[in-house]
Amino acid sequence: MKFLVLGATGRTGVPFVKKALDQGHQVTALVRRAGAAVDPRAQIISGDVTDAAVIATAARGHDAVISTLGANNVRETPTLVTDTVRAVVASAKTSGVDRFVLVSAFGVGDSLAKASLLAGLIFRTALRKKYADKAASEVLLKASDLKWTLSYPGALNDRDSSSYSAAALEDVKKLPILPSTSRANVADFLLHSALEGTFIRQTAVVIDTK
Numbered sequence: 057m058k059f060l061v062l063g064a065t066g067r068t069g070v071p072f073v074k075k076a077l078d079q080g081h082q083v084t085a086l087v088r089r090a091g092a093a094v095d096p097r098a099q100i101i102s103g104d105v106t107d108a109a110v111i112a113t114a115a116r117g118h119d120a121v122i123s124t125l126g127a128n129n130v131r132e133t134p135t136l137v138t139d140t141v142r143a144v145v146a147s148a149k150t151s152g153v154d155r156f157v158l159v160s161a162f163g164v165g166d167s168l169a170k171a172s173l174l175a176g177l178i179f180r181t182a183l184r185k186k187y188a189d190k191a192a193s194e195v196l197l198k199a200s201d202l203k204w205t206l207s208y209p210g211a212l213n214d215r216d217s218s219s220y221s222a223a224a225l226e227d228v229k230k231l232p233i234l235p236s237t238s239r240a241n242v243a244d245f246l247l248h249s250a251l252e253g254t255f256i257r258q259t260a261v262v263i264d265t266k
Contacts, residue, residue: 057251058082058118060153062105062140063125065092068159068212072124072243073098079247086114106139108146115151120250123158124242130185141193145200155203157250159242162208162235162261164190167225172233198257205249206259209242210235217241218266225259235263 063069064085073083073095083098090102103110127136148154163171163179164187197204217240245262249255
């Protein structure tokens with residue numbers, strides 16, 4: 057398959073790009089700067105990820121758009137995720153690419169009700185602004201005609217890939233007090249969901265099991 061990746065230089069984007077390329081797929085990375093450090097096997101296009109015309113041009117001929125984007129500084133880019141999702145939704149009208157797999161976070165939207173008291177406190181305080189952007193983006197996404205999949209990992213870590221579970225949000229009954237997920241496992245889930253067409257128009261909670 058051929059993937060357009062947004063966030064290819066990030067800590068989840070890097071393992072996704074490597075995993076996809078290692079398995080023989082083609083990757084185009086849409087980055088802000090032409091000189092960004094991306095796996096040399098990938099094609100690089102520089103442009104604004106919040107510009108629908110830029111995404112449409114970059115996505116044309118691809119099978120799916122993958123987003124691992126997250127705001128590094130919420131004060132500087134408080135609506136980055138919302139603006140990007142809006143652009144991807146609009147881009148599909150001209151690119152013809154309607155498969156969109158992206159990373160959000162456990163604790164966003166309806167998943168907050170399934171969090172422990174401790175995790176919920178963190179989500180409502182330290183992560184409040186970041187999660188508000190993600191939640192707003194998902195309202196746009198769910199109102200679109202895209203074949204979207206949302207990945208809700210726990211607190212991200214850099215451990216090597218291990219076993220993990222992926223379940224539709226509505227089916228999740230019990231989770232650790234502070235669930236966590238390796239970035240390698242998130243990358244694996246994104247790739248398999250795109251390849252296999254799983255969790256279309258669903259939110260999947262992706263959590264390390266070891």
